Structures are given as structure tokens and as C-alpha cells.
Amino acid sequence: SARKCHFCTSRLQKGLLPICVSTCIGRATYFGDLNDDNALIKKVIKANKAYRLKEELGLGPQTYYI
Secondary structure, eight states: OOOOOOTTHHHHHTTOOOHHHHTOTTOOOOOOOTTOTTSHHHHHHHHTTOBOTTGGGSSOOOOOBO
16 A cells, blocks of 8 residues: 655654755655755755656645756
8 A cells, every 4th residue: 555755754853864865876865954055955946957746736746856
């Protein structure tokens, strides 16, 4: 059965990355604080043509695609 991603909150509380990020073989998954201008995720989004699905609905999706 499918489950909703909760970004591994128990790992985040310990200062660890979500398991999908730390085990991604292709190093294609990033995670971070979008409010931190020095965060790697912020730099990756700025350096690429990142977009969010259904952003026009005003729901504030926080998953970016490159």
C-alpha cells in the first residue's frame, strides 16, 4: 500500500537527511531549508530551471523539479 512521505521526521530530529536523499544512487535528490540562502538546495534551484507542479493552484508545493 502507498504511504504519504513525511520526510523522515524522526531522522530530521536527529540531524540526518531523509533516507531517500542519503541513499539516492544517482545523487539526484536534494533536501534543505529554502529560507536559508546558503543552503545547497537553494543554490541548486537558482542554478537550474527548477519548477513546481500545479503551482498555479496556490497550494504552495515545496517539491521542485529540474
